[in-house]
Amino acid sequence: MKKLKFNASNMGALMVLIVLIIAMSIINSSFLSRANLVNVMQQITVNALIASGMTIVVLTGGIDLSVGSVMAISGLVMGKLMQNGANALVAILAGLAIGILIGLINGILVAQFKLQPMIATLGTMQIARGITLTLAQGRTISGFPQGFRWIGNVTFLSIPVQVILMVSIYISIFYLLKYRKLGRYIYSIGGNEESTRLSGINVTKYKITAYVICGFNAAIAAIIYCAKLNSAVPTAGEGYEMDAVASTVIGGTSLLGGFGSIWGTLMGAMIIGIIKNGLNLMGVSAYLQKVVIGVILLIAVLVDSFRMRTMSKKK
Amino acid sequence: MKKHFKKGLSILLIMSLTLLLVACGTTEDTSSSGGSDSVVTEEGNTTIAFVTKSMSDQFFIDVKDGAEAHAKELGINLTYMAPEGGQSDIEGEVQLLEDSIIQKVDAIIIDVSDSAAFNTSIKKANDAGIPIILFNDVVDEKDLETNGGHIDSFVGMDSADAAAQVAEYCVKTSEVGKVAILEGQSGTTASEDRANGFKGIVEEAGFEVVTSQPANWDKNEAYNVTQNILTSNPDIKVIFAASSLMGIGAIQAIEDMGLSGQIDVYDFDCEADDIAAIKTGTLKATLQYPSKEWASLAVDTAMSLIKGENVDKEVYTEVKVVTKDNVGSIE
Numbered sequence: 001m002k003k004l005k006f007n008a009s010n011m012g013a014l015m016v017l018i019v020l021i022i023a024m025s026i027i028n029s030s031f032l033s034r035a036n037l038v039n040v041m042q043q044i045t046v047n048a049l050i051a052s053g054m055t056i057v058v059l060t061g062g063i064d065l066s067v068g069s070v071m072a073i074s075g076l077v078m079g080k081l082m083q084n085g086a087n088a089l090v091a092i093l094a095g096l097a098i099g100i101l102i103g104l105i106n107g108i109l110v111a112q113f114k115l116q117p118m119i120a121t122l123g124t125m126q127i128a129r130g131i132t133l134t135l136a137q138g139r140t141i142s143g144f145p146q147g148f149r150w151i152g153n154v155t156f157l158s159i160p161v162q163v164i165l166m167v168s169i170y171i172s173i174f175y176l177l178k179y180r181k182l183g184r185y186i187y188s189i190g191g192n193e194e195s196t197r198l199s200g201i202n203v204t205k206y207k208i209t210a211y212v213i214c215g216f217n218a219a220i221a222a223i224i225y226c227a228k229l230n231s232a233v234p235t236a237g238e239g240y241e242m243d244a245v246a247s248t249v250i251g252g253t254s255l256l257g258g259f260g261s262i263w264g265t266l267m268g269a270m271i272i273g274i275i276k277n278g279l280n281l282m283g284v285s286a287y288l289q290k291v292v293i294g295v296i297l298l299i300a301v302l303v304d305s306f307r308m309r310t311m312s313k314k315k
Numbered sequence: 316m317k318k319h320f321k322k323g324l325s326i327l328l329i330m331s332l333t334l335l336l337v338a339c340g341t342t343e344d345t346s347s348s349g350g351s352d353s354v355v356t357e358e359g360n361t362t363i364a365f366v367t368k369s370m371s372d373q374f375f376i377d378v379k380d381g382a383e384a385h386a387k388e389l390g391i392n393l394t395y396m397a398p399e400g401g402q403s404d405i406e407g408e409v410q411l412l413e414d415s416i417i418q419k420v421d422a423i424i425i426d427v428s429d430s431a432a433f434n435t436s437i438k439k440a441n442d443a444g445i446p447i448i449l450f451n452d453v454v455d456e457k458d459l460e461t462n463g464g465h466i467d468s469f470v471g472m473d474s475a476d477a478a479a480q481v482a483e484y485c486v487k488t489s490e491v492g493k494v495a496i497l498e499g500q501s502g503t504t505a506s507e508d509r510a511n512g513f514k515g516i517v518e519e520a521g522f523e524v525v526t527s528q529p530a531n532w533d534k535n536e537a538y539n540v541t542q543n544i545l546t547s548n549p550d551i552k553v554i555f556a557a558s559s560l561m562g563i564g565a566i567q568a569i570e571d572m573g574l575s576g577q578i579d580v581y582d583f584d585c586e587a588d589d590i591a592a593i594k595t596g597t598l599k600a601t602l603q604y605p606s607k608e609w610a611s612l613a614v615d616t617a618m619s620l621i622k623g624e625n626v627d628k629e630v631y632t633e634v635k636v637v638t639k640d641n642v643g644s645i646e
Binding site for chain 2: 030033035036039043046137138139140142143152153225228229230231233235236238239276277280281283285286287289290
């Protein structure tokens with residue numbers, strides 16, 4: 001299956017993005033201001049990070065609904081540690097470890113026990129959320145040390161550090177998917193799991209890896225979220241899995257697996273973020289924003305299904 | 316053939332998208348709420364952003380009506396916003412605040428959904444010279460000040476005092492006995508102030524608060540929690556719910572368990588259901604705060620700040636305990 005940087009799948013997303021930017025800047029004069037563009041990039045960072053992990057899982061033909069809860073529990077653990085005097089680095093490592101752990105659990109449930117990804121991750125989503133709420137007793141933890149907060153505030157060459165981090169992660173994932181064995185196998189598993197298994201590839205191992213990466217990225221998103229807001233909120237991330245899936249699909253990745261690109265997801269995240277930002281600037285109600293994003297998502301899925309049909313006809 | 320399909324579809328996609336956006340753009344321009352052109356370049360075209368944490372409560376609907384009506388009277392633009400994900404979408408609400416700062420509005424009134432998450436953005440508003448007025452919910456001011464930020468005013472209700480007033484009526488009216496409290500979201504200031512305000516007064520008078528449980532401001536949850544509480548504590552005589560929906564949910568549970576008339580219920584908010592319940596006697600008292608006037612008060616405070624006048628750090632709205640004695644005089 002194709003996995004070039006700019007293939008048919010993300011051409012559509014690219015065109016939509018360009019048109020969107022043009023439309024927004026016409027409708028609203030503050031849209032293209034430097035301050036607003038930096039604002040938008042910052043606003044999409046958390047979702048883009050979560051979506052990047054989601055993309056890898058979706059490429060294997062699966063899905064991970066627990067990402068929002070992973071973000072929350074990771075954030076809570078970091079918060080609690082820092083509240084009890086741990087330094088930022090220790091807290092961050094612990095947060096990442098939680099992400100990896102839950103990713104591992106998800107991966108084992110799906111790859112080893114052959115559970116349906118949606119159900120397995122729904123389960124871990126609930127469990128993680130419940131543990132988070134219990135540990136937090138409903139309270140937010142705030143007041144983090146400067147060693148942690150700088151991640152959310154500092155700019156480097158006037159680009160926020162969080163954006164630089166996000167872009168680096170995307171570049172790493174691109175490299176992984178295109179130039180490493182892991183990447184090739186992930187596409188292969190999503191394209192045709194049986195024949196991949198029959199060719200002697202350890203499908204279980206690579207599927208688990210995909211879910212671990214997803215959990216890890218959700219934990220990174222947690223770092224940005226908590227640093228930005230200077231608080232660990234137990235209800236954080238509710239519904240974030242939806243935006244992550246939407247970004248992935250709008251970006252051209254097929255939910256059936258095996259087809260798509262990571263840059264498409266970034267574009268998908270930008271599309272959603274720009275719509276929200278632009279509509280905010282126009283004063284459009286948040287409810288109407290949901291409608292717009294839903295419509296775009298449906299169109300993206302329809303395009304995907306057309307493409308799947310015409311591709312199989314070609315064979 | 317395949318290329319045709321894809322091209323056609325992409326064009327369709329782009330066209331419908333652009334259409335959608337232009338449609339949104341035009342509908343918003345015709346309504347009086349703030350749009351892009353209301354950024355202050357024209358004389359006398361003041362814009363205020365009113366950011367709240369939710370749009371789905373009767374309270375917030377009233378606040379919206381009150382604020383927009385008053386803004387119309389004053390001839391200013393008011394943009395009322397709430398985040399997509401409701402009260403738990405803290406990030407979404409922070410984004411609305413930041414977008415308002417970018418829009419260079421003249422003042423921002425905000426009902427924060429978290430006491431710490433907004434401080435960084437509040438400082439940005441300070442730096443941009445935009446007055447910030449807190450509405451209904453407070454922030455962690457110590458944390459805010461350590462970061463060099465400040466708020467210009469707080470327009471709110473003294474929840475603890477209001478709850479204490481309801482408690483005083485309870486002490487006068489109900490027999491001393493066991494009490495159960497239905498909190499909102501545990502850990503939030505609004506919930507804690509109300510619960511503790513009520514608890515303090517009744518405990519002084521000899522009542523025993525046996526349990527205090529959160530029901531997340533939700534009617535259905537309050538129903539379930541009440542059922543559970545009454546099942547394990549059948550000798551409870553008083554229930555205090557920190558909001559109207561929870562109070563009505565509790566009353567429903569009491570009825571369904573066949574305990575009507577045996578338990579005194581007190582709640583907050585004075586919504587339509589509360590008024591009806593007081594008239595039938597299923598609710599003993601509730602607390603009324605005039606939401607629309609409260610919103611207007613916030614708008615006036617914002618206007619004073621825009622004009623450079625001095626305002627009080629804390630501006631409180633009037634509250635009233637509503638009981639069967641005065642329910643007739645409410646709308």
